């Protein structure tokens with residue numbers, strides 16, 4: 001993504017129609033200062049609240065998400081184009097992560113006794129303070145709640161810089177948490193551009209930061225935080241492999257592979273992006289894969305029978321067009337798709353499969369953030385693992401086999417933050433989520449996620 005040139009205004013632009021529905025003035029420096037002061041003040045009170053009190057508020061947020069999921073889904077689909085039913089499911093998943101941490105936070109953060117030469121020694125987990133969250137538009141509610149639920153339960157307070165194309169989602173989330181009862185200042189949305197992030201990280205009142213988004217944005221935030229010696233969690237891009245070996249259930253692999261690639265109109269960090277298939281079954285896999293792509297319905301995301309809506313912004317559509325053109329220039333063959341929808345004001349791109357791609361070419365190592373699958377053929381498991389690992393990223397990996405020895409090797413040798421055998425890579429509040437290599441560092445969700453933004457305090461009593 002040409003992120004450097006992206007000087008995005010803060011606005012709701014419907015990607016289905018291209019229409020600008022609402023624009024927002026970014027906060028002034030003075031307004032930012034007021035919000036930071038409020039956050040710091042709120043922290044002093046919030047850190048003194050009990051887990052029971054925080055749980056009550058977070059469960060209330062879950063109630064609101066469930067009650068008004070249609071309303072929130074409408075905002076998501078209008079701002080970034082995901083199918084409406086998927087947006088409803090996203091609101092429900094946010095409720096789930098709230099309930100999960102409302103129930104589990106106290107247990108995760110309980111003191112841990114350790115026997116030493118002291119009469120009593122233990123670990124006590126304490127909140128850090130104001131945490132800045134810089135979030136992307138692709139799961140505009142989920143990404144925020146998966147940060148906010150553990151952070152607020154731990155006693156931190158959050159300030160959100162959301163992506164500039166989802167301001168109404170950002171404001172709705174702030175409102176949900178306020179209506180749920182969290183005191184003023186515990187969670188605030190800052191409508192600001194990316195250019196304000198560095199100054200906020202430098203501010204003494206901000207103790208840590210997390211960013212979900214692209215590599216350049218992550219590197220920029222991490223270097224600003226590094227200069228200030230502040231803790232960072234990064235959830236960045238991926239180009240996940242989807243490995244299918246000879247013994248796999250091919251029909252099930254194809255079915256899941258299509259969903260894995262097309263989730264969120266192809267704009268998911270953990271989407272399967274590179275399909276690496278054993279030569280012995282590759283013809284059959286390819287035929288079924290193309291058939292399933294042919295059957296996908298591209299269209300208005302508000303309609304129930306639509307499988308794929310528009311890409312979120314014009315810039316993403318243009319990136320995808322350029323990437324496909326580059327792949328073709330390098331010798332790739334298009335099996336299906338390969339074009340934007342002509343005569344459409346929206347950002348629609350056809351479901352596309354590329355094959356015969358040079359695995360060592362630069363384009364084969366890039367992330368396609370849209371409905372484009374790369375299909376590779378390999379002779380055996382060694383070649384499959386080598387190709388799967390031949391990228392700078394390491395987010396998730398899905399691998400299909402029914403041979404136990406192959407399964408064990410894939411689990412051990414695939415370079416990724418998660419490996420799913422015979423299944424779709426997905427996030428789940430109960431399991432840690434995150435990547436290695438250029439996909440980032442740190443973990444969200446589960447017990448590991450809530451431990452990222454706490455002071456792991458050692459206590460020793462004579």
Ligand code: NAP
Nearest residue numbers: 135136162163164194197213214217220235236237238269
């Ligand atoms: P992006 O441009 O990096 O934007 C993400 C957020 O970072 C936005 O709020 C954006 O603000 C902000 N931002 C951009 N440049 C920045 C900078 N230099 N300093 C500070 N903040 C900056 O990401 P995207 O391209 O829209 O989103 C897609 C990427 O996110 C993909 O690579 C995808 O794989 C990744 N992603 C990863 C995960 C994960 O969990 N690992 C989940 C979802 C998405 P503006 O909107 O104002 O520019």
